[in-house]
Amino acid sequence: MTAVDAILARLLALHPKRIDLSLDRMWRVLDRLGHPERSLPPVIHVAGTNGKGSTIAFLRAMLEAASLSAHVYTSPNLVRVNERFRIGRAGGGELVSDDELAATLAECEHANGDAPITVFEIETAAAFLLFSRHKADALLLEVGLGGRLDATNVIEHPVASVITPVSMDHMEFLGDTLESIAAEKAAIIRADVPAVIGRQTEGPLAVITDRAERVGAPLCVLGQDWTVGEERGRLVYQDLKGLMDLPAPRLYGRHQFDNAGTAIAALRASGLALPASAFEQGILKADWPARLQRLTTGKLAALVPPGSELWLDGSHNADGGRITAAVIADFEERVPRPLILVVGMLSTKDTAGFLANFTGLARRLIAVPVHQEKGLPADTIADVARMIGLAADSTDTVEAALARIARLDIEAPPRILITGSLYLAGEVLAANGTPPV
Structure with a gap:
């Protein structure tokens, strides 16, 4: 058993229930850690049922193609927990080392003491602590489950909130209708922060739009404010800033055109300036394991x-x-x-x-x-x-x-x-x- 495994095993004993949606425990441990979530690079926060990981893969590849560095926090991991924590570096990031991850988790464990907390909450706190100590141009932050009470939803001022397609999943936690699930995910939308919305069916889109209008978030919706599609085997993206004729994604499937388009829309809405060449190179370089x-x-x-x-x-x-x-x-x-x-x-x-x-x-x-x-x-x-x-x-x-x-x-x-x-x-x-x- 590695040092990381030993820490996670001890944490599991504090709160054996793997999923227990609440923000109270997160706020408590972040307060004890000195609020690292307030010292992060610009955050692009991504929620949704399907397509979150692929969209983040495109975001990361495009940022790195522009010679920008991007921290990445995703879940679940496939083989090693280190996969959840990618440290942004100039020219490309790397997974956190065993030693640095163990030390950061131990610091969070010490700050939490014996108080109940889920493993995902400690991992998320560790991510914020880790990323606050490494400079980067952006943090790509994936919601773990839902949005409203997800441990990542302590970020108060992202530069963009992204919602990929909403469908039926995790109904025991999020509700048994598309609208209830959409409401949970739409809760990451913040006032005055662009809300970039991927392809949605009518019910979820109405719920998401209502949330954005109530909190005062500018909407950037696929099919209304931007479009993406396949023409002659290439990806064509268009918004108010113009049209881009780009290569087809390396990732398989027509849905990856939507995911790539969502990434482009998020970057253009976020204020992070990228040259056109970065979008082209990023689409070709994006990779996301175990997705076809x-x-x-x-x-x-x-x-x-x-x-x-x-x-x-x-x-x-x-x-x-x-x-x-x-x-x-x-x-x-x-x-x-x-x-x-x-x-x-x-x-x-x-x-x-x-x-x-x-x-x-x-x-x-x-x-x-x-x-x-x-x-x-x-x-x-x-x-x-x-x-x-x-x-x-x-x-x-x-x-x-x-x-x-x-x-x-x-x-x-x-x-x-x-x-x-x-x-x-x-x-x-x-x-x-x-x-x-």
């Missing part, structure tokens, strides 16, 4: 049948599954292959809603367990898949699933997609020997 990531090397990649494709995607809710399935369908149009799914999910997710996106597309599904407290048994996933018309069975490990796929009697090398959970994606990257850096 193709695995071509590593221990797991070596197990698939010769000529096969192995893909990894962390989508885990119904809308995320819809987006992923649309990208796979596009692949299928261009290069047809039998699609085999390897799926692991948490019990808190809408398994049937997620899997329904792949009916008529996937040839077969092999369910695997996710080694988390709320991991859904593989047999249960397979049962749900069969109920909605997917041929399915289960096995104990991803390695066993890939071995089973290698024995299938199918007419061509398959396209294999491992999906259903970011936790599963982390297990896969660790087992494959290709963790994020």
Whole structure:
């Protein structure tokens, strides 16, 4: 066990409930730390259900292409907790070192004492303390869950508030309607701070617009104040400042055009001045692990049948599954292959809603367990898949699933997609020997 792991284990004992939405504990520990959240670089605060991480990846790549430095705080991590804390450096950032992270977490632990606090709250306090001690041109801050009572929502004066698409997820904490979920996420919007809004359905957009108008935040809405789309294989972005004809994102999927556009809109609204070349280079360089990531090397990649494709995607809710399935369908149009799914999910997710996106597309599904407290048994996933018309069975490990796929009697090398959970994606990257850096 590392020093970081030992500290996190002690903190978990202070508040075993991993999610307990409140700001009281955050304000208490930040006060004891001398309010590091007031000494941060300009903050771009990002909430939403899907697309937060990809939007932040574009933001970071664009800032770095302009020779600016950007701290990044995201969650969850895939393999190591260090992934949540990226220190901005000139020419590109780097994950926080084990020693510096352990020292910062220990300082926060000491300041908190024995008072109840969640691990995410201490991690967020540590992020603010860490970032306050390193100069940078910006901080890209991802909301952990929701917005209103999320530990990141102690930032009082960001330079931009961003809300990516809102859909159904975490209903046990945020409410069981799109409107209630949108209200939680819209609570990051601040007076006089530009609110950059990605693609939304009618109900969430009305809720978000109402919040912005009530607090006095300038709105910058996709489809109203800016547009983004694909034309002749390129990304075309337009707002009141003009039109940009840019290359297509390196990240796969038409939804990444929206995410890249949201990043551009946020940077242009924030007051952070970037040359046009930075947008072009950033779109090409942005990378975000486990989001339609193709695995071509590593221990797991070596197990698939010769000529096969192995893909990894962390989508885990119904809308995320819809987006992923649309990208796979596009692949299928261009290069047809039998699609085999390897799926692991948490019990808190809408398994049937997620899997329904792949009916008529996937040839077969092999369910695997996710080694988390709320991991859904593989047999249960397979049962749900069969109920909605997917041929399915289960096995104990991803390695066993890939071995089973290698024995299938199918007419061509398959396209294999491992999906259903970011936790599963982390297990896969660790087992494959290709963790994020």
